Amino acid sequence: MSGPLSSFAQRLNDVEGVERQAAIGALLRTGLPDRHIEAWKYTSLRPLAAQEFQAPPAQYDAAQAKSLLDNLLSKHDTVQSVPRIVFVNGRFVKDLSLLPEGVDVSFFSQNNLASDVQASPDRDPLVALNTALVEDGATLHVAKGADAGRVLLISLGVADDTAISFHPRHSVVLEEGAHLSLLSLSAGVGQYFHNPVMEVTVGERAKLYHTTLQTEGPQAIALATTYVQVAGHGVYNSFALGLGGLLSRHEVHARLKAPHAQLHVNGAQNLAEHQVGDITSVITHAASDCTSRQTVRNVLDGHARGVFQGKVLVEQVAQKTDGYQMNQALLLSENAEIDAKPELEIYADDVRCSHGATVGALDDDQLFYMRSRGVPEAQARQILIAAFLDEALSLIEDETAQEYCRAMLAIRFSAERKAA
Numbered sequence: 001m002s003g004p005l006s007s008f009a010q011r012l013n014d015v016e017g018v019e020r021q022a023a024i025g026a027l028l029r030t031g032l033p034d035r036h037i038e039a040w041k042y043t044s045l046r047p048l049a050a051q052e053f054q055a056p057p058a059q060y061d062a063a064q065a066k067s068l069l070d071n072l073l074s075k076h077d078t079v080q081s082v083p084r085i086v087f088v089n090g091r092f093v094k095d096l097s098l099l100p101e102g103v104d105v106s107f108f109s110q111n112n113l114a115s116d117v118q119a120s121p122d123r124d125p126l127v128a129l130n131t132a133l134v135e136d137g138a139t140l141h142v143a144k145g146a147d148a149g150r151v152l153l154i155s156l157g158v159a160d161d162t163a164i165s166f167h168p169r170h171s172v173v174l175e176e177g178a179h180l181s182l183l184s185l186s187a188g189v190g191q192y193f194h195n196p197v198m199e200v201t202v203g204e205r206a207k208l209y210h211t212t213l214q215t216e217g218p219q220a221i222a223l224a225t226t227y228v229q230v231a232g233h234g235v236y237n238s239f240a241l242g243l244g245g246l247l248s249r250h251e252v253h254a255r256l257k258a259p260h261a262q263l264h265v266n267g268a269q270n271l272a273e274h275q276v277g278d279i280t281s282v283i284t285h286a287a288s289d290c291t292s293r294q295t296v297r298n299v300l301d302g303h304a305r306g307v308f309q310g311k312v313l314v315e316q317v318a319q320k321t322d323g324y325q326m327n328q329a330l331l332l333s334e335n336a337e338i339d340a341k342p343e344l345e346i347y348a349d350d351v352r353c354s355h356g357a358t359v360g361a362l363d364d365d366q367l368f369y370m371r372s373r374g375v376p377e378a379q380a381r382q383i384l385i386a387a388f389l390d391e392a393l394s395l396i397e398d399e400t401a402q403e404y405c406r407a408m409l410a411i412r413f414s415a416e417r418k419a420a
Contacts, residue, residue, distance in 0.1 A: 056089035090166025157188025232258030
């Protein structure tokens with residue numbers, strides 16, 4: 001094994017089981033992706049090769065994990081009482097969790113790897129790595145017609161002097177007419193690699209609101225992959241807010257598989273220093289009369305680099321497709337960088353699809369206007385940045401999730417003002 005894959009050599013050599021061995025075979029054939037792979041041309045996985053990532057030890061700093069959890073829950077009063085499923089270093093922790101009543105919850109450690117899955121190790125090397133090394137994960141199942149309310153899915157990374165990696169495997173299934181609002185939260189300390197895979201199935205006329213807030217530790221690498229299928233008249237409405245991590249990627253593969261399915265894959269990133277944040281999506285319209293929307297906003301300071309790759313594939317059968325995609329970036333530094341690659345691939349002839357990208361700096365006239373009225377420059381800049389991101393946050397359908405994300409951004413802005 002060479003390159004980033006060598007960081008997991010010892011653990012992969014110890015893997016047993018047919019599905020896991022098959023995943024290792026796929027990994028050995030392809031290796032982890034490098035920048036010669038089109039989908040990874042803007043994002044390098046070299047940080048993975050910098051050290052060997054060990055399996056998380058059975059014992060961890062429980063006080064640190066509790067502190068991380070309390071810090072997440074304290075940012076908004078409403079979320080403190082919301083049912084939550086908590087993982088520390090990729091393993092379910094019952095004592096920190098408050099299991100929901102309206103959702104059937106089971107755990108990967110209780111089940112075998114499913115054979116009928118959307119996430120294929122042969123297709124995606126990070127899925128293959130996850131399949132080989134997964135230890136735990138949650139399966140959430142909402143029954144036909146049920147309104148399961150709101151659930152928190154929380155991942156905490158707690159590493160000491162040794163770099164660790166964890167690879168949880170989650171599944172969310174909504175049957176016909178079911179409703180769920182899922183908030184995926186992540187935070188951590190120390191050097192770790194978080195490689196989660198989630199598979200989502202939205203049934204007919206079901207509706208899933210999925211908000212992801214990524215506040216991983218400053219030394220963390222977080223590469224999340226989500227596969228989504230939406231049935232007729234179903235809705236998957238998602239938003240990902242990226243704030244943390246040294247290197248992060250939020251990748252979504254979504255398929256609208258029956259008429260009148262709807263998909264929203266929106267997001268925002270606020271990055272600084274040497275952070276790299278990547279939002280990548282592949283949206284496939286595989287049926288007629290389906291709608292997809294994607295709006296992503298990036299605020300980049302210091303030497304930060306943002307990546308947006310969005311592909312919309314319209315198959316020949318998908319007549320009357322309505323697809324929209326927009327990426328906007330605000331660069332606060334001469335050293336900040338955005339790489340944007342919106343893409344349309346259309347095989348149907350009766351469609352309405354558009355995409356675009358804009359890049360700019362703060363408006364000098366607006367800054368001057370506020371400064372002329374006594375607003376300090378640093379505060380004026382924060383007001384404009386907050387307004388830019390707030391337009392993106394307004395796309396979050398769940399009001400509690402929206403306010404929670406606003407609160408986390410306000411804390412980020414406060415910390416930046418103090419640092420300045």
